[in-house]
Amino acid sequence: MMKRDHDWQLDGIVKQLHEARSEWRSAQGRTHEPGDRELPSRTVMKGIIEALAGALFPMRLGPADLRKANEDFYVGHTLDLALNALLQQAVLELRHANRKQPVQHEELVQQARDTVRRFAAALPCLRRLLDTDVMAAYHGDPAAKSVDEVLLCYPGVMAVIHHRLAHLLYREGLTLLARIISELAHSDTGIDIHPGAQIGPSFFIDHGTGVVIGETAVIGERVRIYQAVTLGAKRFESDDQGKLLKGQPRHPIVEDDVVIYAGATILGRITIGAGSIIGGNVWVTRSLPPGSNVSQASLKNQSASTQ
Template identity: 65%
Template sequence: MARLNHYSKADHAIDWQLDSVVHSLRDAREQWRADHGRTNESGGRSLPSREIINEVVEAVIGAVFPMRLGPSNLRHHSEDYFVGYTLDAALNALLDQVLLELDHTAMRRGEAPQDHSDQAVTIVRDFGAMLPTIRHWLDIDIMAAYRGDPAARSVDEVLLCYPGITAIIYHRLAHQLYSTGAPLLARMVSEAAHSATGIDIHPGASIGSGFFIDHGTGVVIGETAIIGDRVRIYQAVTLGAKRFPADESGQLEKGHARHPIVENDVVIYAGATILGRVTIGHDSIIGGNVWLTRSVEPHSNVSQASLQKSPC
């Protein structure tokens, strides 16, 4: 906050009428809490911190790829020390954030206060135990990007420079948190990647090995999408929902499988939109700017011209 003072060039105090603004903001908060049954909340902030989660993820990524994404002064002989020290700090910080999420979720559901420490430890321990497997998957993803892009000069360039690789690194970490009981933290991780890359992958999406997003800007992959192995997609591709069923009160129903299934060895070119719980058969090619709302058989080659002859 102290730095904000340097931005003002005024040489005298200005009356911003802040009393009125502060009171109005308090009224807005109280109204929201009343509308959402939060009037009994007290104490300090109970939600996880985006800043801390971002720091945790950056630390974990550095530990997973220490000589390429770790500190610039790291040497091979101290890799294990750095990885152990970094993960110990990161996982302890993550534990605090998982506890905040579990406590907040229980409060929001109206559950009686209880100790979620054991559950939080299990989530974080499982997350840490999965990191070697995630590193193995990411190595396959990086090789898929290197082999799939003739402009790539090295795997190091792919890891350091490609937004699609950044997005899949964040996604594989977020998906692990999502799968083991920390969906809010997972969403925070995925949105950090979305902000950095323009690639929006919901942490619930299941993505196989050797996944490559080329260029990447504008890609959207929904929560219940299932993507097989060795799939390649280009910029502005959407794997989305076709419709959103609502309950009797008009509220959208949640949890339904509503996004596409993409089988192994599929290529989806730029601007394609695939909606609904449809299946794209293995070894298929979906052309650029195609709008598709039906399943296609394996080894299909779908283009705008072919769709004009066969309604989707």
């Protein structure tokens, strides 16, 4: 057994960390924080999302020993556990959001219960929506041998599952829980989709690493994008004091049946018309009409013609 003869001077370090926390809380005006945990848990949310994914796709993302005969029992039991855990996390977010104007605990619990009940009721429709995404991935990738392979292996599909769940919570006002879910997917897949982004059915992200989709992006039906694509903001508006304005429409609108190839960067509140093809590594900051075909070569020709 290793002998513990190192002197880490932990008493002093713990004291200094305590002072650092106190200074930060004082600067943030949080001098009267409750003694219990105030914020939702990333670890708990990870377990909830894994359970929800298993309930949505039990024979693919559920436990290895699950049998068809027990499928409905597993789904019901798993949803009961996951939704009760989600309720607790929702209460924590609502309590934190109302910390400057305290609300009765019973009122927060009721608000959270109503929200989670609506979230649960939306899951069957969400499953059908996700089916369109899975089929889009299967039909959109010639390397895919089966829909099962797509669901089990494709990071883009996993990121979209997370996003669809996160977007439901985002619409219900549980924006912190939604953001935690999106960042869990970001960590696992390298795909960063803000939970506020509105994405239509049959959405496919191929390969996926480095994809960024901003909060106010709007994506239509049957859109396909590849790795390292950015749907971002061109500029950030600020108020008279120089503070950034929140929630302003600042990300692209991508209409139906658009394909965006690897490395393309599309910035600002512009519209990419239906059926357009955006080539790899291009930079787009102006709206495009339906049926556009943009590549590096076409952009160079446009630039030369304007000189």
